[in-house]
Amino acid sequence: MLRLEGARVLCPATGVDDLLDVVLDGARIEGLYPPGAGPAGEALDCAGLVIAPAFVDLACQLCDPGFPWREDLHSGSRAGAAGGFATLVAAPATSPVVDRAAVVDHLVRRGAEAPGARVAVSGALTVGLLGLELAELGALADAGCCAFADGSRPVSDAGVLRRALEYARPFGLPVIVRPGEPALEQEGVMHEGVVSLSVGLRGLPEAAEEVGVTRVVALARATGARVHLSHVTTARAVAVIEGARREGVAVSAAVPARHLLLTDAAVAESAYDTRFRLMPPLRPERDRRALIEAVRSGVIDVVAPDHVPLGRVEKEIEFQYAEPGAVGLESAFAATLTALDGDLALTVRRLSLGPAAVLGQLARVAPGARADLVLIDPGAEGPCPAPRWSRGCNEPLQGRTLRGRVVRTLVGGVDRFPR
């Protein structure tokens, strides 16, 4: 028995928000007790901290196997735990791609040894993530995948996407897609607008995301599949999702945490700093405000770290040649809390409850629940550091003042916070 003493327990699922002791029995929560009232045992002083359900990332680029200079299961898992994440769903865009059961087996086995956050596996929706032929979704599900996903390039053939959603539905797993239209994204390296015009970079029209969301929503409605949109970054896409939700279409949506803080102006202000080369790109202020509003209203139910670690060889080059992406696991919590003006309950809803629900799980601090817990110092404030545990070098929030800090992460009752 381990007793976490003196913390404020914040469990949006049950409505608990009080000073309580949390008693753990192995991997599970034994019970919540008024301060000092619980069973005796080893105690951990958590005074001044908040205990909440640990965070979940549904689309994490762990780059393993295939890209060890970017990340691997070991480093990514530790970065996740450092950021308060107990569960990372590894994205299938690895080499080889996670499009057959043997690769899932390998990842499940190696993931079990991960030192930090738990590693779950998502399987590729199409063979090689090429968007042409269906992968063996049944075999992937049997091997232990918790979701199906596409790659960084959206399935552009609506016919293939329709069949993939139909085929995936009976397996009962969510399908994670990044909404986009490759034909419109082609040469764009940043949001198309006054900033791209001014700095002379090829723009990516916001219509690309709107077209993608519209296509996915229509097909989700037609097929009845459970679809999660992994990257929603424009006000127009939010409006499409809002309409679909009103009609009861089973679609959930995530926004990258950094898109709640940064705008495309950063590309100009930084004189082409490749840390701001992202996909989807940073958007103008009006979109940023709309995204925060959508996170508050619940149209966007997940805030994601959108962790895409990259090496120096991929970033210390010309802006338009640089790989898009940024690390996010270690900064997502503070970025979200800062963007939401310190609203901790909402932050926990979007980082824990929202993504857990996509996986069909209930994130809560309650008797009998798995002890996936994050201990937070909500009052901490300081500049966002460079990534410490991730191998990625690309943190666009570095140096920005952020609120809140993760102090410990318990994964199945074990403190996995890296030291």
Next chain:
Amino acid sequence: MTEGNRGRVKDMLGLRGLSREQLTRILDTAANFRQVNERRIKKVPTLRGRTVVTAFFENSTRTRLSFELAAKRLSADTLSFSASTSSTAKGETLLDTARNLDAMRPDAVIVRHPASGAPHLLARHFPWTVINAGDGINEHPTQALLDMLTMRDHLGDLEGRTVAIVGDVLHSRVARSNIFGLQTLGAKVEVAGPGTMCPPALAELGVTVRHRIDEVVERADVIMMLRIQRERLGKAMMSTTQEYAALYGLDEARLRRARPEVLVMHPGPINRGVEISPEVADGPNSVILEQVSNGLALRMALMYLLLGDEGGSDAAA
């Protein structure tokens, strides 16, 4: 321009953000340098012992010749590097290439590169002066400066003047630098071209967007035609070269609707019969070759201001 140590202006990366005073100082200095090019001995000792490298990662003849001659006339040692004869084809990164240049201790590197922002990357990493000789679709500041110098010769102060830029404004670094520089000097810029090349969003840069060339020709003090190369454009950017010439080409019939003293400019190389007819290119309103000779004086002036001892601290500021 970015500032180096001691507040000295170190680089010329673009005209975006430069002040009217900075632009005027460069143009005034260039006007003074012109007389050097009229002498029998066309050389001054200003940059003796200094090393200027031209690093061109994209084909160019005239811009490179202009920079090299400008450096030589200032007595600098010049070295030229081009991507086709270098190791970049073997996959060396820009920064690694630049580290090799750096080992030769240059004082200035003139960069042309197909990627927007490449000169900015170099300026951030190295102590030497970087002069942007054209980066991707971003800026070509020395071209715009020589254009403005040519306009000033004929029109005097550019405040209140109207400059029409016709063609693929969206993807033109010449147009972008001119838009920034001309507006800073108080000129009004109107652009015209197909909807794909002159999208309405360009208005956010402060210009007036038109789609019919006749609308801009009539009131312009200057008409600047941009080069069109269908084969270098993206998919579905235009229909045929013939239709482009019919809709946006500048020929004598169109020019007759313009002010009699209108200046016709082109950054070159020109496509005779496409964006400009031979009669107009060679006609009395054309100042295309004046642009070339002004380019030399302008580049001398810029290197003098950025590198010369007399320039120093706030020479270009």
